[in-house]
Amino acid sequence: MTQKNRIQSGGRVDRARALSFKFNGKSYQGLQGDTVASALLANGVNVVARSFKYSRPRGIISAGAEEPNAVLQMGATEATQVPNVRATQQELFDGLVCNSTNGWPNVDFDVMGIAAKVGGSMLTPGFYYKTFMYPQSMWSTYEKFIRKAAGLGRSPRENDPDSYDHIHQHADVVVVGAGPAGLSAALSAARSGARVIIADEQSEFGGSLLHSRENINGEPAADWVQKAIAELATFPDVMMLPRSTVNGYHDHNFLTIHQRCADHLSDKAPQGQIRQRLHRVRAKWVVLATGAHERPLVFANNDVPGCMLASAVSTYINRYGVVPGKNLVLMTTNDHAYQTALDWADAGRKVVAIVDTRPNPEGDLVEDAKRRGLHIITGSAVIEAHGGKRVNAVSVASINENGESVTGKISRLQCDTLASSGGWSPVVHLSCHTASRPAWNDEAVGFVPGATIQNQLTAGGINASYGLGDCLKEGTAAGNEAAMNAGYDVSATAPELKVEAISEGAPMALFHVPHSRPTSRAPKQFVDFQNDVTAAGIELATREGFESIEHVKRYTAMGFGTDQGKLGNINGMAIAAKSMNKTIPETGTTVYRPNYTPVSFGAIAGRHCKELFDPKRFSAMHKWHSENGALFEDVGQWKRPWYYPKPGESMQDTLDRECKSTRESVGILDASTLGKIDIQGKDAREFLGRVYTNPWAKLAVGKCRYGLMCGEDGMVFDDGVTSCLAENHFLMTTTTGGAAHVLEWLEIYHQTEWPELEVFFNTVTDHWSTMTISGPNSRKLLSEICDDIDLDKDTFRFMDLREGTVADVPARVYRISFTGELSYEINVQANYGLYVWEKLFEHGAKYNLTPYGTETMHVLRAEKGFIIAGQDTDGSLHPYDLGMGWCVSVKKPFSFIGKRGMAREDCVKPNRKQLVGLKTKDPLTVIPEGSQAVLDPTQPIPMTMLGHVTSSYYSANLGHSIAMGLVRGGLDRMGEAVFYPQPDGSVIEAEICSPVFLDPEGERQNV
Amino acid sequence: MFHIYCPHCEDHREEEEFHASGEAHIPRPLDPQSCSDEEWGEYLYFRKNPRGLHHELWVHAVGCRKFFNITRDTVTYEIKEVYKVGEKPSVTSSEKNQ
């Protein structure tokens, strides 16, 4: 197919470099420098999408980020699929493959149109609420249907092959937008020596100057752009970012810039290149020079392909050398759009008429058009477009002065393109991101940025300053001010920029073109193209009582598309305001949120994915565990050995073997991950007494003690053994997952409540490797590689600690036990860990030294009824609930943390949930953890639940299952039966018992 | 993303280095045992959640590990001042400097 709409010369495309691409399965040719949209228009493609609700054919309206229709699914392969790509922003490359997102099943066949005719009433405004809310069980079906039809696109089903980066930056001045205002702002800031970042979403800097016909200093504007870029490039501290959208403006002048590094090159980024980069920038000052979007006019059938924004038509002609039709009718409320008719005529095509809604237009461009003999119809409007897949005619009629009614006869003009301009809407989006409300400006007929607390300046179109001279002047001033505020000298004078002043007549405020029939009976007048919201729909919403614009938006779905209503919101607000007899500012403001345009998940994730998603922590013995077949479990960020299966073993086989060998001979656990906090200072002992529930005043040097830590509410949150290394020196251990929290807990109490105590905390978790040998042969094993510690059972007693050497490595050895067996916890400097561990195995072979992981550790401790904080506790249990009142010293003089809390009325009432042991009636049945306890399993659902199972295992040592769980009043119910109904309908019966299943006298650890 | 000045490090750092620990100036009662359940509940659970100026306790968690106070406007997210634990805020809502 030929590029029938491409003109012979002009524009910024390279006619020598043809590119082929595929749209909806069909091959086309475009040129280097095209966007997908300009290439499609060059090829005369009219229909690019089907609309969401009514399945109407839709064409390209705009030439930028505001495009609501030409939203494509892109990607040549499954892995490179990208949804919601705006054809107007995607640069063309050779081999590009794209498809309509919402043409279901294709844009030329009207499936939804039939549905709309059949289901008609279902598609009124509020249909989300009215239809899809009920029945709720159908929602998943509706959602599938809506997503498919609504143009939301789809994510790839295969892994993205590309890489994405993040970069963190600081800047004195960030300039957003590189049109005339942005470029002049960047120049003046850069000349002061400030560190400047200037970003623009387009492939080239220049903004409107890339298609402008104005001159700066007597030269074409595009030449000035090249000079400005060249000058900016001479400053070492200026970063220029084309193809980079500032998508978010966050608190404290933090901006996120989405740079598309390779999206314009190929389907997949070239080898060694990243696809996109997210800049996270902290700016001292920000200059918003984001320009303005042209507002389309709302008239009947204004969505027929061929209806376009006037400025977009100019852009396609002047920048891309594409005239998107043959015969143009231009409808405008302002002078500026006359340029489109002039450009069209210059391209050698026919301007059928300029329809100006104002009775007496006057201004330089109007005079120009008159001189050129263009047919101007004043005081009139295009009230309706005609045509199916392309405009073929428009109806024109005179309207009254305030644009509210049709006053004259309707005449018909033949044309294939209808360009419209309702004036401009400043792009205030970014200034809204920081919760600043935009302010209505009557004179400019639009919202401009409101008051803000950010270090933010604005220049050019965003201020509703549309003249080129004003844009340059405001940009220069803003750049100077920003640099000065950031501490730079801006006294050097800059060369003055001269432009010819163009006189412009006043624009007319017109948001809704009247029709000869009332709105509700006229053909559809679209406000939000992406969500098919019409003027009639908005009026209906206000009639149904939705008075706040936010409610109207939600009810009609206006502005909820991927385009965020960039084109339609202002028209929609104005229509709602008028229908409620209010002014626009009375109706409210419209607020935009990040992101300005869609950002890929890849850019958001950057390198924080796969292996780098979260840090991993390994003990010094990790290599040994891997080599010896350990399977690992995540505990916080730690990779802990879970169990060590031998070939042919089931998990239960392994656990049985590990549990038995430990109790029969000796087992070893890597306990390095336990949190370790070194505590020093003359008040360390006093401090411990305040944060633990039990007494610490008399703990002698060389002794260890178990402690419970509670919150001020009296509830247990962590536990561990703390040992006294010297009079003013302690080592606290915490749970593996709780270490960071406990350290901060200690710090906050020290720093905010008891700063008078002299005590210091430091984390030493990573400094030590900890290996626990446990079992009747542990002393014998230790004695073989430790000759400077007296291991005699009466000298080195239970809960003692000694310093010496193990395998010739300096070590701290604690005789503490989490298994109930004779146990030693050997701590050595972390980098000796693996060496000592291997020495233990060298000597341990004859004792069948068995490595065990967290699972066996859980079983062994449960056999003894030891709790695991965070598994058997959940923040709602105090020590007495756990049957651990022995660990609470109410006699301590200081009201330790938790003491007052656990004395609250609710904490001392009877019948609280308490931790007890559970013995199943069938000794082989293991109750699933989390099972709910009931007294009578035959009671009707919902049953009265008394608690749940917190820990449950099969104990090979005991030959039956064991469990711990919460039961209301459980400690007073020993011997009673409780029942655990299961999802499959079965019921497990258990008897409440002591949680200490093995060696209740505690003799095994005292041998 | 806040940009927070740590009064101990005397430097502005990114919010990622800090975290908030709730409302500031809630001293632990000196004699908890003399508190009624209601008073203890008040200390434990009740917080202001104002619209406007709020004094907050923050910690430079992955920096110096020190706690300090921030006076922050919960509407604009502006940080009005930072001050050390034990010091009094100089910006308070009664001064109407919002």
Ligand SMILES: [Zn+2]
């Ligand atoms: Zn700090």
